[in-house]
Amino acid sequence: MNTAYHRWRKLKNMLVQVLTCVCALLVILPLGLIFYHLVKSGLGSVNMAFFTQLPKPVGEAGGGMANAIVGTGELLGLAALIGVPVGALGGIFLSEYGASRLNWWIRLGADVLNGVPSIIWGMVVYALVVMPMHGFSAWAGGIVLGMMMVPLIMRTTEEVLLLVPHGYREAALALGIAQWRTIVQIVVRTALKGIITGILLALARVAGETAPLLFTAFGNRFWNHRLSDPIAALPLQVFNYAISPYEDWHRQAWAGALVLLLFIAIINAGVRILTRDRFLQRT
Amino acid sequence: MNRALSLIVGAVLTLSSASRSSAQMLINGAGATFPYPIYSKWFDEYARVDPSVRFNYQSIGSGGGQKQILAQTVDFGASDGPMTDANLAKAPGKILHIPTVAGAVVITYNLPGNLKLTLDGPTVADIFLGKITRWDDKRIAALNPQMILPNSDLVVVHRSDGSGTSYIFTDYLCSVSKEWESQVGRNTSVKWPSGLGAKGNEGVAGQVKQLHGTVGYVELAYAHQNDLPYANMKNAAGHPIEASLDSVTEAMATAKIPDDFRFSMVNAPGGKAYPIAGATWLLVYEHQKDPAKGKKLVEFLNWALTTGEGMAPALDYVPLPDDLKRRVIDRIKTITY
């Protein structure tokens, strides 16, 4: 049958396909524009000096963001120390133990925590750590990023553990292995790749946070030597340079933004590609 | 997971020790954006003079400097506006105001053609009160008879953060406009009657540079650094004066400086004095809790008030006159640790 009505329906179908395709392209357009601009403005300033030198005083050309790059690394390390154990163990609880009702509430709580604006985390840790310690510090920065990671890691760990077939657990228990051993040495080991993926994604997510670091890590023009001292961080430095009136600092801000974005993008793309169709069902 | 964890811990420790040198002290300060260029020069130079200490200064605004020194989260603060009595009373110890350099606050704008405007106090006050909204307003034209002013909207840009630059500027506006004094007042952070807010001297300079028809206020150093035009201001004696090291020195020479060094030098009476000028201070506790840090801080202050002052003119800052310098150095001697 090829009536006019059929043709109209087919036309509608094609129009919608075109329209939604256009929408999809519009959605990724900003990413392309941003990346293009970062490369155009920042690539020129990404040189050896950028990675190895400290910031120079205002008005003097040159200098780099070496301390900010290392600082971000240190903060991520500290954050992982807090976020990974708490998050992973919590995720284990949600998947292996607990009652249905309680777990529902914990999951809801974790999801709500994921939605708390990062600036509020910063305010809380300022009141909790910076004020009693009478100083901004790498600790405070690490603590706030770590706290932000906990709900993220908890949920991803739980989801990955749930995908491990029950047969593994039952077989281990049937052999007389203690429950906790079953979980740690068999279930977690099986899902390890997925758990690490979740951790890396959480790290990539907090690596770009600026707002909470404004009130905790504070920033540092030099190397950080003690964890109780302020510390530089890449997104923080990019922000400070971006709102400055010096052309040279703007160029460095773009370079820093490019490095930061590449770092985050490589982690994200990398883990997704490596674990496709294995344990994580997302594409 | 154990391996991953130990790898992470190991990486953190390695990274931390890679950048570690022997027992280097870090002294933290925060505050004014105005003196940031000269302070960052000083701290960079001083790191060569005394490699055992580093001064980490973050320019978060004068309000921030005052707040953080009160909360004792930094070792010293910096502010372009003196702290109020109320705030000083809240401090856990006595805070000293150490003046370092002085500078000018200039009115910058973004207009076509290389116009060098002349403005006076009441006109500027009315602009910032939102009463003058077009560039070809007759009051601006009256002060600039030879110029062709564009027929466009006038957009005010002010500071969105707590700023000593704002303090100096609002202090000046209070002295030239009763309406401003009663309606808005003087402070590091005020309720601006109109305009856009931008963060830091940097932000205002950037905003003015980007948007046509804007008028804002920044420190002279920032205007020079950014090639921004700025207006000549009519001073108390009625002469239009360009902001410069000389005109600010003249203003400081004629200002009255009380014992605690909290002074205002706006609208100074001198014939060649630039009317919107102010000093900037370092805020330190008279009694330093940490003896090692206190010693290094005092050494730095002495260096700054002697050698450091010599670097000021090259960066568009005005060093303190000699008699004031002597008084300040005497005051530094009273810091205990």
Place this chain on the structure above:
Amino acid sequence: MNNALATVKPAPRAIASLVRRPFGDEAFEWLTFLAALAVFVLILLIGYELAQGSLLTLRKFGWRFLTSSDWDPVNEQFGALPFMFGTLVSSVIALVIAVPLSIATAVFLTELAPRWLQQTLSLFIELLAAVPSVILGLWGIFVMVPWLADHVFPKLKQSLGFLPIFQGPIYGVSMLAGGIIIAIMILPIITSVSREILRSVPGLQREAAYALGATRWEVTRIAVLSYAKKGICGAVILGLGRALGETMAVTMVIGNRPEIAKSLFAPGYTLASVVANEFTEATTDTYLSALFEIGLVLLGVTVVVNALAQLLLKAMEGPLATRQH
């Protein structure tokens, strides 16, 4: 299926009394339980710190804090209304722009696109989600805002200038710019969650529609979208929750003026931005307390919105349970 060992029944009572649970099991369960409780500990901690920090202004202003437009640090009068207005308007603008685009994209990705295109596009959308707020703000202030001020806003003013929301002087930095940049930030999250929702619709629904002779779009419209309504609502509200808390990117493009204006070209100020700008410098106790209270308002709003979104999403998942639990 939460408790993976539910299939393993505990030993009969007689034997159970002889065989106590090994210490390792007990300890490990407690350890993980405490870790899971961290979620509640964190929530309580956040609420407590914010509430404690805002006691001063809570007592001093009471409800007036939410209804006053006066933000005057000199005279110590604080009112949160302009910020609530700014947060609300910028988020609504963001939703108006992002929701149609995201849902259309999600539909495209799950129903209408070939597999290779699906995976590439999804990767790019995830990358957009990973762009930090500060980088987006950087691009916003240096690239997007001048372009908007020179090309887009004047055209809007010309064509739609009879509407009060498109009148007034054009600065570039504005409420509209803030809304647009938030839209860019929430596009990925609404898209991915919608995609998950659409994918979780049972194949049976689609097959039934195909069996009746529907075209691809009709299958989507009839069988999938109407089924997934609740979940898509949840995705949209999740996007709203994210929009409310956006800080860095918005601060750089919104103009930072605590005023309620009719025009979208006028500058605005959001709850998150005022905290970012003024927190480190609030010199008086009242000022700091007012900022904590703003944080409290922001927290309250985001928690409510996020909880609502999660409830909608879970209601959607409930009857489906297509995941391998």
